[in-house]
Amino acid sequence: MESLKVYILIANRVYNDGIRSGLGLAVENHYAYPVIMNGEFPRMTEYMTENIAWIADMEGEIFSCGADAPEDLPEDTTITNISLEELGERMREADIIIPYGLPKQAHEPPPSCSE
């Protein structure tokens, strides 16, 4: 089948697994564009770093919308800043848009699960 452009919007700190889902589609020959919304960045474990690099290798891209991407990202890990307006314009060309998991929480998590 043709390669689809798939945007995966991640708005909730618990749902960075959307990046793994993006990789799953990249492996299936689709263009995966995970978007981390409002600074809900994942912990940059080796596994996460590899997934991000692999998506980029497969002609996908990781975006950050609503907050600047961290400057101390591991080598070979690129997250591109994008405004909400630019994201909307890009998604007009999307074949699939996946608002992944849950919306952003209104309150900060307690210490027991904040890391």
Added chain:
Amino acid sequence: MKILQVYRSEPSEDVKKLVTILNRDRDADEFKLYVDNPDYDALLQKIFANDKTVCWW
């Protein structure tokens, strides 16, 4: 292009802005799932009547 916007919860300001851009110059429809008893037959009909469905958080 006919596009359907489905909302699982009340849309945030960010979602509203994205929807405005996505719907521009398109034949757009919407469906709210965050009501007491959604009419799933009506939702199904809308999904099949539109080219694309976006189901927001």
Added chain:
Amino acid sequence: MAADPNKLGIFVTSAQNMRHILGLAEAAKRAGKTVKVFFTFKSIHLTKSPEFYALSQLCDAEDIAICADSYICEGYDNVNDIPRGMTDKQMRTQAFHGAILAECGKYIVM
């Protein structure tokens, strides 16, 4: 293979929309359509609900699957604790999501 215009793909990513998923699948059956459903990440907890069993009975075996990695990551045993209505052959990978995109003319995220 072209996508089936009468088939709805449902990609389930969160653990709180079971009534919507079952409601849509029942509506699809009434309308003579089919659904293909994949449960990933936190949504795999839904497989423990009675509504999930009802959904499994509405779908052909090859049209409903669970992400095995997600199931294991959330603490379940993917061999000795397969959800009611399912078999080990329905414990799958993210490739099943790719199959939904290939086979289904319509698509929704839950």
